[in-house]
Amino acid sequence: MAKEGVEDWRRRKQDIEANNRKVQVYGRNQTFEETRWKNLRVGDLVKVYKDEYFPADLFLVSSSYEDGICYVETSNLDGETNLKVKHALDVTASIHDESSFQNFKAVIKCEDPNDDLYAFVGTLCHGRQYPLSVQQILLRDSKLQNTDYIYGVVIFTGHDTKVMQNTTDPPSKRSKIERKMDKIIYILFSTLIMMSSVGSVFFGIETKNDIHDGKLTRWYLDQTIFINQDQDMYFEETDKPARARTSNLNEELGQVDTILSDKTGTLTCNSMEFVKCSIAGIAYGRGLTEVERALAKKKGGGPPEVGDTSFDAEGSNAELVDTGRSIKGFNFQDERIMNGQWVKQTHSNVIQKFFRVLALCHTAIPDVNQDTGEISYEAESPDEAAFVIAARELGFEFYERTQTSISLHELDRESTTQAKFKLEAKEI
Known part of the structure; x- marks a missing residue:
């Protein structure tokens, strides 16, 4: 009970901290002023900056991008770390100046609060009706990324937000038998407390000298602390350690012997590499896949070394050249098409179309480092990023x-x- 009380206190502390976060709200004096999350009301116009969490369920009005798009991380909602693209309506996307909001009048009609994170039904009435979808909704506890700022109108707050709707306990329905069982459990619990107290007293009398003699050593382990400080569970790439959100099932961890997973990301660590490709019936790439390494090991030999031509589809005797540069998602080696050599191939026009398609047909987001000029990509899936x-x-x-x-x-x-x-992957 003490442990449960401590955890409840920690959760209460986190709730207070979240409710007292500040956000910019458009006031009556036609300027944005700071206010606490707990003071937000439906219809408030807020301004959220990059790397900040959304304080409520918002309707996306516009963003720092001219076309009104923004990028959102929803790992706190669905566990997905890949960024998602949200789009403002054309009628509101052009509103960027603070003075413009004073002259813009519209009414939002939407569904009642519910727990569906992937659907939204509503309309924006501004002269005529514009349908709203989940693409215009920014959910509380999701995070703004790769976008300098957004303007949004509060739709749901507090327990009406979708994230809170998903955490609300269902109403309790109890039968007469269950209520009678409660009384029996209370009696058994009282008896157990009494027996434990008596047993503890006699146990203390019998073993009071054991500790001094070194015969008995007790270890009380707070497994939550061990999990949070486990270096083997620290992900250096994103600078994120493991975090135990609850200790209710910690004692069960030692009993786990089988893990069943229905997500490929859990098995592949969301790590995809471009190793080989086939263009116009010709195989390119001599990088080794995990399957080939496992097959070579099963046959009794080690994996082919760099420069081994046994996996060369064209029979070329040219050895692979180590560029000395490691690129995440790219494990491709073939001098026939690297460094612009593909223009000398017979099917150069097909090769050009192939890589042009890889560069165009995706939903990845470019992120340019302002200091170095290097471009990194945020994609909805690791295989898309590898392409x-x-x-x-x-x-x-x-x-x-x-x-x-x-x-x-x-x-x-x-x-x-x-x-x-744009044809979504779920629509294929």
Whole structure:
């Protein structure tokens, strides 16, 4: 009971801390002023900056991008660390100046509060009705990323937000038998307390000299602390240690002998590499896959070394050259198409189209480091990121995306392609 009390106190402390966070709210004097999360009301216009959490369920009005898009991390909601793209309506995306909000009048009609994180039904009435979807909704406890700021209107607050709707306990329904069982349990519990107290007294009398004689050593382990400080569970790449959110089931950890997973990311560690490809019936790439390494080990030999041509589809005797540069997501080696050599191939036009498709057909987000100019990518899946990185390393660099276009550096030449339609992976 003491442990449960401590955990309840910690959760209460976290709730107070969250409710007292501050956010910019548009006031009557036509400027944004700081206010606490707990003081937000439905209809308030707020401004959220990069790397901040959304204080309530918001309707996305506009963002720092001209086309009204923003990028959101929802790891606190669904466990997904990949960024998701949200789009503002065209009618509101152009509103960026604080003075413009004073003259903009609209009414939002939406569904009642519910726990569905992936659906939203509503309309924006501004002259005519504009349908709203989950693409215009920013959920509480999700985080703004790769976007300088957004403007949003509060739709749901407090226990009406979707994240709170998912944590609300269902109403208790109890039968007469259950109520009678409660009385029996109370009697048994009282008897157990009495027997334990008597037993503890006699046990203390019998073993009072054991501790002094060194015969008995007791260890009381707070497993939560051990989990949080376990260096083997620290992920250096994102600077995130393990975090035990509750200790209710810690005593069960030692009893686990089988783990069943229905998510490929759990098995692959969300690590994907571009190793090989087949273009116009020709296999390119001599990097070794895990399957080939396992097959070579099963046959009794070690994995082929760099320079071994036994896996070369073309029979080329050229050895692989170690570039000395390790690129996450890219484990491709083939001098026939690297460093621009693909232009000398018979099917160079097909190769060009292949890597152009890899650079264009995706939902990845470019993030340019302002200091170094290097481009990194945030993608909805690690395999999608590996495709974009491979295209970049082979001369087709994706560097900018808007709501309607994608821009590339293709062989030192800039090109822009219009994006007519986005086919979501779940729709295929």
